[in-house]
Amino acid sequence: ELIKNYFFDEGAYDYHDGAYKHLIRPKTKTHKLIIPKVLKADKIEGNTTYYTIHAQEGETNILDGKATHTWGYNGSLLGPLIRYQSGRHYHLTLVNDLPEVTTWHWHGLNIPGPIEDGGPHAPVLPGKSREIEFDVNQPTMTAWLHPHPCPHTAEQVWKGLAAPVAVVNPLDDLPQLPHTWGVDDIPLIFQDRTFHDSQWDYQADYDMDGTLGDTALVNGTVNAEFTVTRPCLRLRVLNGANRRELRLNSDQNIVMTQIASDGGFLPHAVEMTKIMLTNAERAEILLDFSDYKKGGRIVLKADDVPILTLKVGEFTEDNRRQLPKTLKQIERDFTGSPSHQVIMEGMDDSVRINGKLYDMTRIDDRQEIGKNEIWDVSNTNDSMPGMGMIHPFHMHGTEFLVLSRNGKKPYPNEFGFKDTVAVNPGEHVKLLVKFNVPGIFMYHCHILEHEDTGMMAQIEAVDPNNPQHWNLKDLCDK
Numbered sequence: 437e438l439i440k441n442y443f444f445d446e447g448a449y450d451y452h453d454g455a456y457k458h459l460i461r462p463k464t465k466t467h468k469l470i471i472p473k474v475l476k477a478d479k480i481e482g483n484t485t486y487y488t489i490h491a492q493e494g495e496t497n498i499l500d501g502k503a504t505h506t507w508g509y510n511g512s513l514l515g516p517l518i519r520y521q522s523g524r525h526y527h528l529t530l531v532n533d534l535p536e537v538t539t540w541h542w543h544g545l546n547i548p549g550p551i552e553d554g555g556p557h558a559p560v561l562p563g564k565s566r567e568i569e570f571d572v573n574q575p576t577m578t579a580w581l582h583p584h585p586c587p588h589t590a591e592q593v594w595k596g597l598a599a600p601v602a603v604v605n606p607l608d609d610l611p612q613l614p615h616t617w618g619v620d621d622i623p624l625i626f627q628d629r630t631f632h633d634s635q636w637d638y639q640a641d642y643d644m645d646g647t648l649g650d651t652a653l654v655n656g657t658v659n660a661e662f663t664v665t666r667p668c669l670r671l672r673v674l675n676g677a678n679r680r681e682l683r684l685n686s687d688q689n690i691v692m693t694q695i696a697s698d699g700g701f702l703p704h705a706v707e708m709t710k711i712m713l714t715n716a717e718r719a720e721i722l723l724d725f726s727d728y729k730k731g732g733r734i735v736l737k738a739d740d741v742p743i744l745t746l747k748v749g750e751f752t753e754d755n756r757r758q759l760p761k762t763l764k765q766i767e768r769d770f771t772g773s774p775s776h777q778v779i780m781e782g783m784d785d786s787v788r789i790n791g792k793l794y795d796m797t798r799i800d801d802r803q804e805i806g807k808n809e810i811w812d813v814s815n816t817n818d819s820m821p822g823m824g825m826i827h828p829f830h831m832h833g834t835e836f837l838v839l840s841r842n843g844k845k846p847y848p849n850e851f852g853f854k855d856t857v858a859v860n861p862g863e864h865v866k867l868l869v870k871f872n873v874p875g876i877f878m879y880h881c882h883i884l885e886h887e888d889t890g891m892m893a894q895i896e897a898v899d900p901n902n903p904q905h906w907n908l909k910d911l912c913d914k
């Protein structure tokens with residue numbers, strides 16, 4: 437059945453202590469949608485692939501006039517697509533060409549923490565580099581890379597640091613899906629910024645409840661346009677905004693068939709005309725253009741503002757393939773009571789997790805690797821309509837299942853694995869969490885300014901056969 441409404445508590449959309457900024461219609465001419473290049477390996481040796489990623493400053497032509505000073509990975513803004521194949525080993529050289537400390541966090545990759553995972557314990561000083569190595573072992577999915585230097589994550593993401601990541605696992609990949617990057621498989625990285633004489637000014641726009649911009653960008657493009665040349669288009673949508681919820685819809689209510697969420701394929705495709713993603717959430721969707729003629733167009737919108745025009749061109753190939761009815765088998769029959777609790781509370785400077793602010797040297801929780809445990813995650817903001825915020829809850833190092841929302845079924849597109857789940861005001865969300873790799877991992881609200889304020893905690897995923905001893909104090913002093 438076709439779903440025509442957003443899920444979530446409508447009264448909590450946008451709630452921002454009265455300071456919500458609505459998006460404005462772009463005043464620029466249309467610009468060709470920027471498609472991130474694919475990162476090339478430095479070399480491949482047996483089962484190991486070597487990559488180098490520079491964090492750097494640059495200038496980007498975003499508006500019609502003056503260039504904007506921006507940050508990016510291996511380029512001036514955002515970054516290339518970084519591809520991982522499950523089962524392979526990766527060696528990365530992370531180079532910091534910025535004037536300040538940064539880190540490389542692999543949001544969605546289940547690799548050891550805290551160093552490889554790239555949270556605040558893995559700083560790279562300006563002018564320095566760090567080498568990390570890890571195995572990738574997880575299902576096919578879309579992840580992303582962003583900096584995580586507490587408390588400057590929000591500002592560095594705002595300046596432009598973020599890049600798409602795709603994992604392919606031959607064991608669960610669906611080769612029937614469109615997969616020609618930039619042609620029928622494209623990213624839609626949604627962000628919002630305010631331009632001050634063509635520049636971004638984080639301090640000027642800063643808001644403790646999450647910084648909002650009035651102009652929408654897709655892959656760093658304002659007023660973007662893309663020419664569709666095959667009838668089936670796969671969009672990898674990421675809400676890469678610091679705080680804004682993405683409410684994606686279109687002028688013609690085209691059916692968006694969601695096939696994957698944060699952690700990979702859904703058990704079954706879900707058809708919608710509107711999708712809401714909170715910060716850091718991803719959705720892979722398919723759009724079917726076979727009934728459209730050359731010259732036709734569909735305008736994708738965030739709220740009521742156009743963000744990407746899809747112009748139908750000449751179809752060069754019919755890429756439509758029958759998908760299996762079950763995209764992925766997911767066992768989700770778990771009972772039991774929660775053994776972990778996360779209470780997200782507050783707004784502005786009163787945000788807390790379990791009553792505390794983040795402390796890099798404190799371990800807040802522990803869980804053995806390989807074990808399924810239930811987490812109860814709640815948001816104590818006022819649930820009266822228009823009185824509290826939605827907090828998107830994210831965990832590093834794992835992909836979890838959403839078992840329930842206030843005792844009821846999760847939303848129809850939440851039956852796959854996820855690493856970020858939006859929790860409505862007054863709601864309890866139960867998660868089934870299993871870690872497959874050991875280490876120290878963060879869990880936090882993904883409104884980046886809440887995270888930086890300290891709405892973040894950390895868990896040690898313990899391998900009982902190989903206990904590690906972390907001296908977090910030392911890591912922090914480095």
Ligand code: C2O
Pocket residue numbers: 541543582584716830832878880882
């Ligand atoms: Cu997107 Cu702590 O991460």
Ligand code: CU
Pocket residue numbers: 541542543544830831832
């Ligand atoms: Cu993360």
Ligand code: CU
Pocket residue numbers: 787826827828881882883886891
């Ligand atoms: Cu929050």
